Amino acid sequence: MKILVTGGAGFIGSAVIRHIINKTQDSVVNLDKLTYAGNLESLLDVSSNERYAFEQVDICNADALKRVFAEHQPDAVMHLAAESHVDRSIDGPAEFIQTNIVGTYTLLEAARAYWNALDSECKQAFRFHHISTDEVYGDLPHPNDTDFVGAGHACDSGLPLFTEQTSYAPSSPYSASKASSDHLARAWLRTYGFPVLITNCSNNYGPYHFPEKLIPLVILNALEGKPLPIYGKGDQIRDWLYVEDHARALYKVVTEGKIGETYNIGGHNEKQNIEVVETICEILDELRPMNNGAAAKTYKSLITYVTDRPGHDRRYAIDASKVAKELNWQPIETFESGIRKTVQWYLDNQQWCQNVQDGSYQRERLGVTS
Known part of the structure; x- marks a missing residue:
């Protein structure tokens, strides 16, 4: 089939496209505005494939979306296009409201108009997959809490997990905008019968991750001998998901x-x-020791504690038993195997990192015109 992937030049979107092109016989239309986080260099391995096409389009542009649907005739949409950095949402929420809420609405309407015009067989087969985050649920009790109140399946610590029935309680402008987009998708399902599926994922990590996020930031700062900033005490808990495992699940x-x-x-x-x-730090000490002569410094010496983020959620943790039971999906990578692969990838792909850090990936656009 042919899948329209929005935000396909982003971190998770590019992993999804690489998976589809490399592991299936399906075709992909990559629709991406190419904001700062969109990087076509993440798709160099598949961009020449005859089953891949690229459209530089803003999901807020209704006319452009109408043209893309008419020209490419997709069988499904995987909607990943979103502003996703919490710190940026705190500093400037307007872009998050525009892209994540208005953009999702515009895309839903363009997809619904296209779907309504399909013949009965194609209409029955069409699906709209809205990809979201666990941050819409707010946060969970932390092991350091003396007591807690919450619902969900208990993990080994006896603390609850996010389930598909967990109530929404977003904390940041980012998570609130994603919660809004989730609600829009469900409303289009309920009101119009539009064939929507929704997924909410935990924190992703892996190759091609934009360096403003924790793991790539720490790797690249460490290699340059820069401070490794840790919010507050660093005791915030996240459930880490290797991006290629996530792509398989999606x-x-x-x-x-x-x-x-x-x-x-x-x-x-x-x-x-x-x-x-x-x-x-421990993996880097092994793979790329600091060049410090007899001082024998380790990368941990670069750790620096900074003022905590406003409204910082303390713990996220997902109960993924439903997708495991119903769709037979399990992550392949443990955190230990995935983080080692990730560090090694950044060590082996310094040119990609440099192009992101100096902005050349944006200036060149690999010959793409706006």
Whole structure:
């Protein structure tokens, strides 16, 4: 089939496209505005494939979306295009409202108009997969809490997990905008019968991750001898999901998932931020020791604690039993194997990193015109 992937030049979107081109016989139309986080260099390995096409389009542009649907005639949409950095949303929420809410509405309407015009067989087969985040649920009780109140399946610590029934309680402008887009998708399902599926994932990491996010920031700062900033005490807990595992799950949902269902996708890897940073430092000590002569400094010496983010959620953790049971998906990578692969990838792909850091990936646009 032919899948329209919005935000396909982003971190998760590019992983999805690489998976589809490399592991399936399906075709992809990559629709991306190419904001700062959109990087076509992440798709160099597949961009010459005859089953790949690229459209530089803003999801807020209704006329351009109408043209793309008419020209490419997709069988499914995987909607990943979003502003996604919490710190940026705190500093400037307007872009998040525009892209994540208005953009999702505009895309839903363009897709619905296209869907309504399909013949009955194609209409029955069409699906719209809205990809979201666990941050819409707010945060969970932390092991350091003396008591807690919450619902969900207990993990080994006895603390609850996010399930598909967890109530929404977003904390940041980013998560509030994603919660809004989730609600729009469900409303289009309920009101118009539009064939929507929704997934909510935990924190992704892996190759081609934009360096403003924790793991790539720590790796690249460490290699340059810069401070490794840790918010607060570094005891915030996240459930870490290797991006290629996530891409496999997303493809399973869009091809095998049940219309109207929500699937939570997690990595079963709860780690405190400080644990993540220290693990990266230990791997770098092994693979690329600091050039410090007899001083024998380690990368952990670069760790610096900074003022915590406003409204910082303390713990996220996903119960992914539904997607495991119904779609037979499990993550392949443990955190230990995935983080080692990730560090090694950044060590092996310094040119990609440099192009992102100096902005050349944006200036060149690989010959693409706006």
